[in-house]
Amino acid sequence: MKTAKDPRHQQRAKKIQLLYQYSFREEATDPLIKPILKKLAKIDSLIARAAPNWPIAKLNKVDLAILRLAVYELKIRSLVPPKVVIDEAVELAKEYGAENSPKFINGALGTLYKDKSKV
Numbered sequence: 708m709k710t711a712k713d714p715r716h717q718q719r720a721k722k723i724q725l726l727y728q729y730s731f732r733e734e735a736t737d738p739l740i741k742p743i744l745k746k747l748a749k750i751d752s753l754i755a756r757a758a759p760n761w762p763i764a765k766l767n768k769v770d771l772a773i774l775r776l777a778v779y780e781l782k783i784r785s786l787v788p789p790k791v792v793i794d795e796a797v798e799l800a801k802e803y804g805a806e807n808s809p810k811f812i813n814g815a816l817g818t819l820y821k822d823k824s825k826v
Contacts, residue, residue, distance in 0.1 A: 716795065719776060723799055726772035743779045750778045756822075757815040769804050770811060777816055789820050 718739075725740045735744050743750065751763050754774050763771065777796035780787050787795075793816045800808040 716798070719795055719799060720802070722776050723769075723772045723803060726775050727768055730768045730771060742784075743775060746779060746783050747775070749783070750775050753778050753782055753819060754815065757818040758811070761811075767805060767808065770800065770808050773799050773804065773808075773812055774815060777812070778819065781816060781819060793817065793820065 722739050722743070725735070725737050726743065729735050729740065729744070735741060754766075754771075755763060757778075758766075766774070773796050776799075777792050780792045781789055793813065796816055797809045797813050800812040804812070
């Protein structure tokens with residue numbers, strides 16, 4: 708059973724923090740998020756497609772950071788099983804997001820998971 712002390716969970720939490728910081732000042736020196744930032748335009752377009760009622764600029768910055776990491780893992784990197792990616796993102800939303808964040812994250816990622824079109 709995974710816990711908050713799981714190294715993979717801690718690594719994702721660190722990436723979320725770095726992506727959150729990036730949303731305020733668009734400079735990234737940490738190699739942990741550089742692969743994500745290289746694909747940011749594609750990631751953001753997938754988020755916009757999954758949550759059309761929520762423009763990227765209007766999203767809660769924490770939710771956006773969680774979604775960016777999860778979409779990268781779900782649709783671009785694809786090394787982790789999709790249900791694990793979604794579960795981790797929901798757990799991070801519970802830990803760092805607002806009250807409605809877990810439900811929103813789960814819905815957006817569920818939509819992307821069901822969408823089998825090519826990236």
